[in-house]
Amino acid sequence: MSTSALTTAELDRLDRFGVAFDRLPAAGYAPLAARPDPEVTERATAVALAHLASTSRRAAVREVVASFQSAAARAYSDRMSLPDTILVFQSLTDRGEDRARFQAGLERAIVAVILWDELGDDDLAALLGPWATFVETALAAEAPG
Numbered sequence: 001m002s003t004s005a006l007t008t009a010e011l012d013r014l015d016r017f018g019v020a021f022d023r024l025p026a027a028g029y030a031p032l033a034a035r036p037d038p039e040v041t042e043r044a045t046a047v048a049l050a051h052l053a054s055t056s057r058r059a060a061v062r063e064v065v066a067s068f069q070s071a072a073a074r075a076y077s078d079r080m081s082l083p084d085t086i087l088v089f090q091s092l093t094d095r096g097e098d099r100a101r102f103q104a105g106l107e108r109a110i111v112a113v114i115l116w117d118e119l120g121d122d123d124l125a126a127l128l129g130p131w132a133t134f135v136e137t138a139l140a141a142e143a144p145g
Helices: 006-021 038-051 055-077 082-088 096-114 123-141
Strands: none
Touching: 006 055, 006 096, 006 123, 038 096, 038 123, 082 096, 096 123
């Protein structure tokens, strides 16, 4: 992954987010797939894109997002099948639109993590949505390694 366009501080935050994300079971994804207010997220997304003006930074962010989304897709596919979940009291399988909302929220959360020092509180809150507590906890943890 080519992340040379990201700063050391951004990479450190991504490492801490990654450690927390790796520990998050796919069964815990559903609460993070809440439907955001489109008007609020569109404005915050526009602000974030303005901060990612260079082609190299956007490419680096796209690579990071793709990596996390791929890991999430693998985690979803590794979950137990519905007949196996009955005995372990796991919730029913979610729908495709839930997964799509989760992936979109994950993308916004990663952008917020990268731009943590550059965005205002309102834009961070809008991008993070239901991810806010998870991200704040992850970033408060000690850096790995």
